Amino acid sequence: MTTTSSAHLAGPSSPGRLPDTNGRHGASDDAEYTFWREHTTIALQPVAAPSILGLFGFAVSTFMVAANLAGWFGNDTSTPLVLFPFAFAFGGIAQLLAAMWSYRARDGLATGIHGAWGSFWIGYGIYTLLVGLNVVPGTATSPDAKVAFGFWFIGLAAVTWTGFVAALAENIATSLVLLTLAAGSTLLAIGMTAALPVLVTIGAIVLVASAVLAWYTASAMVLAGSTGRNVLPMGQRGAPAMPGTSPRRPIEYAAGQPGVKIGQ
Structure with a gap:
């Protein structure tokens, strides 16, 4: 599965906008993280392997x-x-x-x-x-x-x-x-x-x-x-490979991962 993302920057009057510091130390890392989290849109695009x-x-x-x-x-x-x-x-x-x-x-x-x-x-x-x-x-x-x-x-x-x-x-x-x-x-x-x-x-x-x-x-x-399960084992690294077990990397968005499921 792949995803695309886009950041929507706030206007000058937005309370979440980070100040322009011209290279000087500005807001803390926590403030910057909060800003990008609140101004980022994640669109999931399912892709078969x-x-x-x-x-x-x-x-x-x-x-x-x-x-x-x-x-x-x-x-x-x-x-x-x-x-x-x-x-x-x-x-x-x-x-x-x-x-x-x-x-x-x-x-x-x-x-x-x-x-x-x-x-x-x-x-x-x-x-x-x-x-x-x-x-x-x-x-x-x-x-x-x-x-x-x-x-x-x-x-x-x-x-x-x-x-x-x-x-x-x-x-x-x-x-x-x-x-x-x-x-x-x-x-x-x-x-x-x-x-x-x-x-x-x-x-x-x-x-x-x-x-x-x-x-x-x-x-x-x-x-x-x-x-939705391993019928033919492929010998996945770090995961059970016996028939009937769930794949280590299913072709779906991984819950809790912020934005991208990499690979197939």
Whole structure:
């Protein structure tokens, strides 16, 4: 849940107005606190957990693309044209929207990870379209293209490792999603830049595991939001994680908190 707030300043004749001291010590801290408390309006704006959409979009698109990288399907020239629209829309646009809504929820971790990977999937979708139309070379036929693609995974791995460290403070499920995602990206980066196909295959399989974990995490968030209790445990930090218990951070305004429920 997010909130917006606005301060309504009193006019010159208002008894609650603080005097202009031109930098000198004026009213006490208690008086200043009372003034802002009485002249601040808090408007609550409920927001569903954006990471539900982001994780589902990531899970499906990553599963499809990683399975293709692992050689499980798609060995003909038409595969890039089939992958393009879904990677672009479900993996890219959906995650980018989730990132912007995570920004509204004041969740920096989700904003950064969904934003980075959503942007990547949009770029990947456009690239596969161009490959399918024979406009640019693909990684399967051009060693230079594969190395260049590997360098993109170096950057993605760096961002995702940072996200993994940050997620350790939230819950185990999200941490495992980002751990496997960062590890898979690292393996793909090494495998593509050093021309080691076996590492590409292993990295793709690790990404499939990350997709499964993302599906589980998003499902846990959906069920927690719908039922009001933890149906699937996520390993929340500092709170019981057994099925049937109440979530540590429900998607609602926290009573007694002055203005903002941060995160999802």
